[in-house]
Amino acid sequence: MNSFDELWSELAPIGRNASTGGYRRYAFDTAELDCREWFVATAQARGLDVETDRNTNLWAWWVPPGIDPSAPALVLGSHLDSVPDGGAYDGPLGVVSAFAALDAVRDAGVAPDRPVALVAFADEEGARFGIACAGSRLMAGALDADKARGLVGRDGLTMGEAMSAQGFDPTTLGPDPERLARIGEFVELHIEQGRHLIERGAAVGVAESIWPHGRYRLTFRGVADHAGTTRMQDRHDPMVAYAHAALAADAAARATDSRATFGRIEVEPNGTNAVPSTVRAWLDARASDEPTLESLVARVADAAASGALTNGTEVDVTTESTTPLLTFDAPLRDRLVDVVSRSGAGSDVPVLPTAAGHDAGILATVGVRTAMLFVRNPTGISHSPDEFAEPVDCHAGVDALAAVFTDLAR
Amino acid sequence: MNSFDELWSELAPIGRNASTGGYRRYAFDTAELDCREWFVATAQARGLDVETDRNTNLWAWWVPPGIDPSAPALVLGSHLDSVPDGGAYDGPLGVVSAFAALDAVRDAGVAPDRPVALVAFADEEGARFGIACAGSRLMAGALDADKARGLVGRDGLTMGEAMSAQGFDPTTLGPDPERLARIGEFVELHIEQGRHLIERGAAVGVAESIWPHGRYRLTFRGVADHAGTTRMQDRHDPMVAYAHAALAADAAARATDSRATFGRIEVEPNGTNAVPSTVRAWLDARASDEPTLESLVARVADAAASGALTNGTEVDVTTESTTPLLTFDAPLRDRLVDVVSRSGAGSDVPVLPTAAGHDAGILATVGVRTAMLFVRNPTGISHSPDEFAEPVDCHAGVDALAAVFTDLAR
Numbered sequence: 100m101n102s103f104d105e106l107w108s109e110l111a112p113i114g115r116n117a118s119t120g121g122y123r124r125y126a127f128d129t130a131e132l133d134c135r136e137w138f139v140a141t142a143q144a145r146g147l148d149v150e151t152d153r154n155t156n157l158w159a160w161w162v163p164p165g166i167d168p169s170a171p172a173l174v175l176g177s178h179l180d181s182v183p184d185g186g187a188y189d190g191p192l193g194v195v196s197a198f199a200a201l202d203a204v205r206d207a208g209v210a211p212d213r214p215v216a217l218v219a220f221a222d223e224e225g226a227r228f229g230i231a232c233a234g235s236r237l238m239a240g241a242l243d244a245d246k247a248r249g250l251v252g253r254d255g256l257t258m259g260e261a262m263s264a265q266g267f268d269p270t271t272l273g274p275d276p277e278r279l280a281r282i283g284e285f286v287e288l289h290i291e292q293g294r295h296l297i298e299r300g301a302a303v304g305v306a307e308s309i310w311p312h313g314r315y316r317l318t319f320r321g322v323a324d325h326a327g328t329t330r331m332q333d334r335h336d337p338m339v340a341y342a343h344a345a346l347a348a349d350a351a352a353r354a355t356d357s358r359a360t361f362g363r364i365e366v367e368p369n370g371t372n373a374v375p376s377t378v379r380a381w382l383d384a385r386a387s388d389e390p391t392l393e394s395l396v397a398r399v400a401d402a403a404a405s406g407a408l409t410n411g412t413e414v415d416v417t418t419e420s421t422t423p424l425l426t427f428d429a430p431l432r433d434r435l436v437d438v439v440s441r442s443g444a445g446s447d448v449p450v451l452p453t454a455a456g457h458d459a460g461i462l463a464t465v466g467v468r469t470a471m472l473f474v475r476n477p478t479g480i481s482h483s484p485d486e487f488a489e490p491v492d493c494h495a496g497v498d499a500l501a502a503v504f505t506d507l508a509r
Numbered sequence: 510m511n512s513f514d515e516l517w518s519e520l521a522p523i524g525r526n527a528s529t530g531g532y533r534r535y536a537f538d539t540a541e542l543d544c545r546e547w548f549v550a551t552a553q554a555r556g557l558d559v560e561t562d563r564n565t566n567l568w569a570w571w572v573p574p575g576i577d578p579s580a581p582a583l584v585l586g587s588h589l590d591s592v593p594d595g596g597a598y599d600g601p602l603g604v605v606s607a608f609a610a611l612d613a614v615r616d617a618g619v620a621p622d623r624p625v626a627l628v629a630f631a632d633e634e635g636a637r638f639g640i641a642c643a644g645s646r647l648m649a650g651a652l653d654a655d656k657a658r659g660l661v662g663r664d665g666l667t668m669g670e671a672m673s674a675q676g677f678d679p680t681t682l683g684p685d686p687e688r689l690a691r692i693g694e695f696v697e698l699h700i701e702q703g704r705h706l707i708e709r710g711a712a713v714g715v716a717e718s719i720w721p722h723g724r725y726r727l728t729f730r731g732v733a734d735h736a737g738t739t740r741m742q743d744r745h746d747p748m749v750a751y752a753h754a755a756l757a758a759d760a761a762a763r764a765t766d767s768r769a770t771f772g773r774i775e776v777e778p779n780g781t782n783a784v785p786s787t788v789r790a791w792l793d794a795r796a797s798d799e800p801t802l803e804s805l806v807a808r809v810a811d812a813a814a815s816g817a818l819t820n821g822t823e824v825d826v827t828t829e830s831t832t833p834l835l836t837f838d839a840p841l842r843d844r845l846v847d848v849v850s851r852s853g854a855g856s857d858v859p860v861l862p863t864a865a866g867h868d869a870g871i872l873a874t875v876g877v878r879t880a881m882l883f884v885r886n887p888t889g890i891s892h893s894p895d896e897f898a899e900p901v902d903c904h905a906g907v908d909a910l911a912a913v914f915t916d917l918a919r
Contacts, residue, residue, distance in 0.1 A: 121733075121778065183778035184733065184786075226780055292738035312737060314781055323531075323594065323893035326770035326793040327722060327864040328702035331763045333889070338771050342755035349749045353741045360736035361748050363781045364774060368531065368593035370636055371724055371773045371791040373892040376594075381781040383736040454737040479743070482783040483733035 101206075103199040103497050104490070110137055110191055114181065121184025121484035125252075126222035126233070127155075127261045134179040134191075138219050141198055147217070152278055153271035154237040155221040155262070161201065162214045171283025172214040173507050175200065175500065178223035178234075178458060185224070186486020188290035192474060194219050196288045196497045203501040204508070211508035213283065220458040227252040227261070229314070229381075230420050235458035239465040240274035242420075247272055284431060284468045284507055287459040288500050290488050291473040292481035295451045302495040304449040305435045306427050306471035309460040311392045312358075312385035313421035317344060317403055321412040323368060323376035335411040337378040338366070343406025344399055344414075348382060351398040357386035358454055359395060381419075385454045389424055425460040431470045435503055439472070442502035455481075472499055511616075513609040513907050514900070520547055520601055524591065531594025531894035535662075536632035536643070537565075537671040544589040544601075548629050551608055557627070562688055563681040564647040565631040565672070571611065572624045581693025582624040583917050585610065585910065588633035588644075588868060595634070596896020598700040602884060602903065604629050606698045610910040614918070617911075621918035623693065630868040637662040637671070639724065639791075640830050645868035649875040650684035652830075657682055694841060694878045694917055697869040698910050700898050701883040702891035705861045712905040714859040715845045716837050716881035719870040721802045722768075722795035723831035727754060727813055731822040733778060733786035745821045747788040748776070753816025754809055754824075758792060761808040767796035768864055769805060791829075795864045799834055835870040841880045845913055849882070852912035865891075882909055 114122050114130025124130040135157060142149045142159030150158050162168045177193025197217045204211075221234030228250035236242035248259035248269050259269035296304050319337030345361050352359035363381040382399055386392035400416045407414040432450065440448045451473060459469040474488050474496035488496075524532050524540025534540040545567060552559045552569030559569050572578045587603025607627045614621075631644030638660040646652035658669035658679050669679035706714050729747030755771050762769035773791040792809055796802035810826045817824040842860065850858045861883060869879040884898050884906035898906075 119778075182780040182783050185778075185780075185783070189735075224780075224782065229781065231782065292735040293740075294743075310737070322890070323895070324889075325599075325702040325865060325891035325893075326772055327720070327768055327795045327866065328891060329768070329889065330703075330766075331759070331768065333704075336759070336770070338755060338774075339759045342752040342759075345748060345752035346756070349741070349746070349752075356740075358737055358739070358741065360746070360782070360784055362736055362776070362783045362785050363779050364748075364776050366772070366774050368529075368595075369773050370592040370595075370634075370892065371639065372634065372641065372770070372793050373592050373595070373772045374770055375772050376893065383782050385737045455735060456737065479734075479739070480732070481735035481738060482780065483735075483786065485733070 101199045101494065101497050102202040103195060103493060106141065106195045106198055110134065110195060111187060113137065116184060119184045119484055122181040122187060123183060124179060124181040125227040126180055127265045127267065131180050132265060138179065138194065142217065145201065153273065153275055154234050155267055156234045156238065157219040159217040160214060161211065163210050166212065166214060168214055170213045172216050172281050173211065174216045174218055174282050174285040175504065176218035177287050177289060178220045180222055180224050180226065182224045182226050182482045184484055185482050186484060188486050188488055189481055190223060192290050192488065192493065193288040196500050199497040200500040200504050203497065204504050209505050213508060215508055223458055228258050231456050232458050232461045235461040237272055238275045238278060239461055241461060244273040279465065279467060282467050284470065285459060285462055286470050286472065286503055287457055288472040288474065288496055289457060290481065290486065291476045292453065292455045294479035295449060296473060296475040297477055297479065299447065299449045301447055301449050302475050302492045303439055303499045304451045304473040305432055305439065306453060306473060307432065307450045308427060308452045309425040309456060310385045310387055310452065310454040311389045311422060311424045312454065312456055313392065313396065314419040315382040315384065315396060316417045316419055317380045317382060318415045319378040319407060319412055321374065321376060324374040326372040326374055329374060334374055336374050337412045338375050339410055340403060340406035340412050340414060341378045341380050344403035347402030348399045351395050355386060355391050355395055357391055357395050359384045359399060422456055422460060423464065425463050427463060427470055428468045431468050435470050435472065438502050438506045439499045442499055472496065511609045511904065511907050512612040513605060513903060516551065516605045516608055520544065520605060521597060523547065526594060529594045529894055532591040532597060533593060534589060534591040535637040536590055537675045537677065541590050542675060548589065548604065552627065555611065563683065563685055564644050565677055566644045566648065567629040569627040570624060571621065573620050576622065576624060578624055580623045582626050582691050583621065584626045584628055584692050584695040585914065586628035587697050587699060588630045590632055590634050590636065592634045592636050592892045594894055595892050596894060598896050598898055599891055600633060602700050602898065603698040606907045606910050609907040610914050613907065613911040614914050619915050623918060625918055633868055638668050641866050642868050642871045645871040647682050648685045648688060649871055651871060654683040689875065689877060692877050694880065695869060695872055696880050696882065696913055697867055698882040698884065698906055699867060700891065700896065701886045702863065702865045704889035705859060706883060706885040707887055707889065709857065709859045711857055711859050712885050712902045713849055713909045714861045714883040715842055715849065716863060716883060717842065717860045718837060718862045719835040719866060720795045720797055720862065720864040721799045721832060721834045722864065722866055723802065723806065724829040725792040725794065725806060726827045726829055727790045727792060728825045729788040729817060729822055731784065731786060734784040736782040736784055739784060744784055746784050747822045748785050749820050750813060750816035750822050750824060751788045751790050754813035757812030758809045761805050765796060765801050765805055767801055767805050769794045769809060832866055832870060833874065835873050837873060837880055838878045841878050845880050845882065848912050848916045849909045852909055882906065
């Protein structure tokens with residue numbers, strides 16, 4: 100038994116919406132600040148030194164006496180924020196498991212030969228300001244600080260304004276090469292967002308790669324008008340152009356075994372009896388390789404443009420973020436497979452690709468040695484209140500992470 | 510010259526959104542209450558007796574000494590609320606013109622032989638609670654009071670709760686046959702929401718009929734999931750089913766010279782990287798006759814159902830409101846044409862059908878003699894910040910209404 104269950108139950112009520120059962124923990128809002136407080140208290144109760152870095156990522160350091168604090172650190176963690184009405188596991192499972200693994204390592208009397216840090220990266224989902232992995236991207240120099248500060252959130256506040264309102268200093272945002280250089284390895288445990296592990300009959304797996312992916316904002320502009328009196332041929336209705344794009348995205352993704360999703364849409368003025376003036380729709384697109392991704396997005400953009408052309412509207416396609424194909428460090432990946440299989444998770448530890456972006460992927464692109472552990476998800480469902488992992492699998496994840504911890508920290 | 514310009518400028522700033530230039534005056538919100546205050550003050554300044562009826566419609570009575578207050582009244586007016594980011598004219602033009610016409614009639618020394626009332630009907634657009642012409646429908650018994658009280662608005666409050674919060678008594682809502690019986694004729698002046706008058710070269714026209722029309726809520730239900738990791742074939746994405754319905758609506762309306770609009774949509778959870786769990790979309794449909802309207806709605810519902818079937822989602826279609834074909838009272842209509850043409854608006858006073866619903870249409874369906882005057886709209890645009898009428902045409906509308914007032918009140 101380990102400390103996982105107690106830590107899990109502490110975090111469970113924060114930001115949970117009672118009517119949907121989903122979580123709403125968005126960067127710098129009340130629920131996310133409560134998660135930060137939980138992280139600080141949990142770390143301090145363990146005697147760890149807590150700091151918030153210049154990009155608002157949270158770090159908890161364990162540097163035993165006699166250890167050179169400047170030696171390359173072993174870093175474990177994930178993130179605490181959520182998508183709108185997301186599940187409990189995506190992010191928090193990795194942070195809670197890191198604390199539980201640290202407890203298990205200490206209970207076993209193991210002391211590291213190098214610094215260890217637990218981390219909670221800021222704004223991984225990008226639910227408020229639109230750019231995923233904002234905290235790790237800023238640290239890695241993959242997101243410009245001025246651009247980040249100016250990102251406008253759902254409530255109309257910019258990231259800079261939202262930070263200032265909560266006592267964070269937005270002027271400190273930016274690349275953090277000194278901190279990056281301190282990371283020897285970063286291991287992120289995460290709930291699987293798919294069905295590989297359930298099909299393979301394994302509680303824990305190791306990541307092989309992350310598909311290239313991107314977010315694109317399509318803004319369809321027409322002319323607001325009366326829904327009753329405006330003849331169809333006189334309309335400039337951006338909703339019709341959007342519908343063409345939505346169907347094209349679905350068809351193109353199916354044809355290429357890729358993913359394309361329009362999950363977020365904003366309509367103005369959004370009145371039943373008014374032809375809309377503007378439809379903004381966000382495309383999330385992912386594919387197994389970059390040429391396929393580019394061709395997928397091009398097909399959606401073409402359908403949007405031809406749909407717009409047919410009814411006299413206009414469409415702009417803005418790339419909000421893109422992430423290239425990421426293959427995790429092969430020696431570290433193989434070492435994790437070896438350690439986890441010897442630790443009792445069974446000899447078959449699957450090695451999996453994923454189409455989900457992660458902070459581990461961002462850090463890997465700037466040369467940090469990173470690896471990921473996945474914990475079995477019985478339905479594959481994620482980004483939903485129905486997201487779930489069996490407690491026994493969560494405990495297996497902690498055991499695996501503790502084994503990796505012990506192996507890498509010495 | 511008349512008092513129109515001054516009254517118009519008083520009302521113009523209320524509820525105007527500075528960034529869009531559109532109006533946001535929704536039932537029982539601050540801007541709409543400010544419009545009510547303006548109505549009361551304007552009526553009291555003219556010595557009219559103001560009352561708010563049991564359905565929150567506003568009435569201002571002119572019953573000269575010696576006139577039987579129970580005699581059938583001449584009623585002039587329209588509404589003050591707006592669609593989201595609507596124009597300045599739809600509704601308020603009729604109310605302001607009624608006051609200006611009253612001023613003109615008094616300036617000319619004319620005294621009515623019967624009671625006269627100016628009216629502002631409540632919640633004509635249905636922008637907050639989804640049912641258009643709620644105030645006149647309730648009065649006419651065409652909207653059940655329990656149903657109205659329970660309608661949930663955009664902010665989650667019911668109509669009953671919203672009324673109570675502003676000091677209105679929701680228990681009084683319901684049919685008002687005594688008040689209906691007091692109306693001898695109701696004449697509503699309105700900006701034209703189309704281009705008939707600009708094509709005919711006339712400043713003022715008279716209404717012939719209102720197309721049958723309805724509002725339908727389509728609720729597409731799927732399963733929220735991760736936009737990256739969920740294979741297309743494993744999804745239950747309600748957005749795709751909705752897109753099929755949106756394109757079918759556009760095509761069916763074009764094929765039948767009807768109107769079909771999806772102007773309002775709500776997506777849950779509305780996250781870029783989440784397959785939606787629910788898409789709610791509101792269809793506004795109108796046609797020149799009822800069989801065509803029914804067939805149009807059936808085609809959209811069929812497309813929604815087959816779109817849902819292909820990807821394992823479900824769709825419910827709920828009729829929120831329907832209004833049958835309405836032909837205005839022919840003798841009253843002909844009398845208006847005669848009076849307006851003799852008043853100086855030119856011998857050609859067009860008689861026009863319209864696809865827009867109005868309180869005049871609701872009252873006509875329960876036997877009230879009603880008529881409408883339309884004022885030229887140079888672009889035809891309505892339900893938009895770009896809605897406009899030339900001042901000279903607004904003045905011509907007041908002159909026409911004053912002539913009708915003089916003719917009918919004696």
